[in-house]
Amino acid sequence: MSNEFSIVLPAYNTPADILRRAINSVLNQTYPHFELIIVDDGSEPSLEPIIKEYRDNRIVFIRHDKNRGAGAAHNTGIKASKYDWVAFICHDDEWLPNKLEKQSSEVIKHEIDEKLALIYSDIFFYDNNTLSEFNARYVFECVTKNFHEASLILAFFYTSTIIIRKDALIDVGMYDETGILIDWDLYIKLSEKYNFYCINEKLVNYYSSSLGITHPNNFNNNPLAGNDIIKLYYKWKHDIFKYKKAKKIWCIRWNAIAQWYLQKNQKKEAFIAYMEAIKLNPYWRGNYIDLIKYFILRKRL
Template sequence: MPAPVTVVVPTHDRPELMARAVASVLAQTYEGELEVIVVFDACDPVLPALEVGPGRSLRGLPNSRTRGLAGGRNTGILAAQHEFVAFLDDDDEWLPTKLERQMAEFAEHPEAALVGTAMVVDDGVRTHERRVGSTLVGHADLIADRLPGLHSSSFVFRRSALLDTIGLVDEDLPASYGEDYDLLLRTASSSQIRVVDEPLVSVRWAGQSYFFGRWALYAQALQYLLAKHPGFAGNRAALGRIEAQIAFALAAVGDAKEARRWGWRALRHAPRQIKAALAIAISFRLISTERVLRIVRRFGKGI
């Protein structure tokens, strides 16, 4: 029999988007049992009126831990009844065969703690495929590159690994920003990550994200990640990449002095870091943050 799976969907005041996310889970071709847990974070726990077929269950829980995405995910992980736990953000959707493909990968590679997939980015105007470029991801790969095609809404974990070797989602991260990257780095420290490198998740990037425009929290979280993961210090290009992102966030929030400090620091480590140069340009008001974001979003990219 196919292994049963629990799907954790944290949500906050987005009932229509959340209903679409949950519907995409209930419509999976996977023949195993599916338990969907919607975790309501500081909002009324109202489940969508969806038809729940045989072998499927749907329940709602209030976030009983730290407010935010990390606490919501952990609430669902701890309440899960099954060994496999999948994540889905409330503004994203799964393509029908997504879970079927991943669980086949677990069956073929029982040592894997995490299987992800590539994604399709939907910016509200056009869509862009973002692949990972590999079917196997290690710690050094993730230090060198965040591999943005590997989105948290594609993750399926062994629950026992989350409760033991990997640990739960870090609730100390400022506003939970980067919790997915932190989790990938911690997972890859003890287990290789398998990837079905096909776009099986639709990720909405049209400004609805909780983090959209919250630049100060973005900068704080990235500094937290730099301090937590010493592997960045051993890779100048990776260090420069994170520093450039911090510089951009500080420039966007209007802290010109700190933006320039982090920007020059990034360029010393990685002279080709365009984001660092853009941050410095923004700090001198040579270009606006909004214009830069409009340009990169045309290509399905993010800062």
Template sequence: MLKNPVISIIIPTYNRAHLIDKAIKSVLNQTYQNYEIMIVDDGSTDNTKEVVKGFADSRINYFFHTNNLGVSAARNTGIKASRGEYIAFLDSDDEWLPEKLNRQIKIFKSESSVVGVVYTGIYYSDEKGKKVKKVYMPGNEGYIYEHLLKRETEIYISTVLLKNECFTKAGLFDADLFIGEDYDMWLRIAKYYKFRAVKELLVVGLIHDSQTSANSEVMIEGVKKFQKKYSKELRTRPYSNSTFYFYLGNKFCHLRKIREGQKYFIKAVLTYPFCPKYYIYLLCSIFGSRGYMHISHIRRYFMNMRKVDDD
């Protein structure tokens, strides 16, 4: 065990024994090496423990939840056990490029004490390592609370390096949120600290067959909870609020609950009537669940055709 690690790297995982090996290797391959790794197994029933124990590195710490408590609880376990001045998060199906931590720690060492978070770009690949469409390069820096509320800035959790002290001021992850728990955290931290960006693609997200997210009903309830938590802030920011109504409308339509979906599309339009997309999706819903799903599949097909250039 490293005596005084500068960075604590928290990897929450659940039944990803077939993927976590690559995530851990990407950490061990970092050019910056002063860290500890906190792997929090959120009740896996596969051989995740055996895969982790197969790494003969004293910097790796393994924690096990006897019950599946959710990713927020897993991250909180890692935060509470961390000893580093800085904390990084890595999802167990993501990977870091070798210079990721080094680029970020250099910014912290050269910046003022008001910088709390440094984040990077991310791109996604399939299981063969080929880039796919989804690429995100960071933009906004400084005090970005308003940018976050207006949904003008996206920060992916595997891209961040932040000061451990941020959690003293902002608190731990909200385990009651089923979706957007990281977005909620960035909003809380942004009230106190500046954000800095490394405008390089230093994280790889994997798109794979076994990739699962919370089921649609749970995600819907999660979005409603998020809206309720930030109701005061969203009330004065109509565009931001409308994006949540649109999300709910689309989710309900995909569940073939067309009338419920239309209700939320209409709320999106009434909240922010200047977005053409809201009207288009509302119109598509008039064709019923079959028509809506058919149009959705056509849209997804053309989106998948727009691949990112290999270079």
């Protein structure tokens, strides 16, 4: 297995300066053995004029004739890739210059491990020009030391940090093209069969941006985002019920979903959500307290 990389950069209506920042951070890598596949997911206007500014034969440009969603854009890049390892960079993030060099070294070190399919790293996190640090390994170890259980609880690393074996991506069916939480779903699928490895260094600048569907402003105002969490839960419900910690976390999520429904005056949906929370953790009294409040509120209305 080679340690050359196919880098997939999906983009949609990305401002030129933001897109250039992402592209430049890839082209400026100290490790030069890669191709950069930029997938324009039906932007209007096309992003092609920006891409043509670059005279680098490692760049491959693909354009969807219409917007097909993030999952489809990622899969288009994977299908077009020619190397054994696939990396991803979000259109509004930035790699540090030594990212691929560090990950290439780990590929060589772990090449005999047939179960290792994904290598990730820590990040620098920028939110409204405020810098913080995210230690992915620490988050993982705080949750559990089981990759599958941890992935069921949360996506504990960021897409722009990862490299994944292409054969593993194909094996698990690549990205779901019907949802929003596509990265999280992919990590759960991979964690069923493969292991992950963390480089405990910060190799990516992650920018919290309104360009992303997972940005809090978009998530709270977009019903599709809330619906997608519910969809993810039901898809993996059988696995979630195998793990005590996963059940507790999803209980809290369902309690929050119930309150979200109440804010929208969707009482039936709120009741169903409370029932799901109780199934997950019947011993947490917070569910019953909130359910009593629900009935009191319903009686008053």
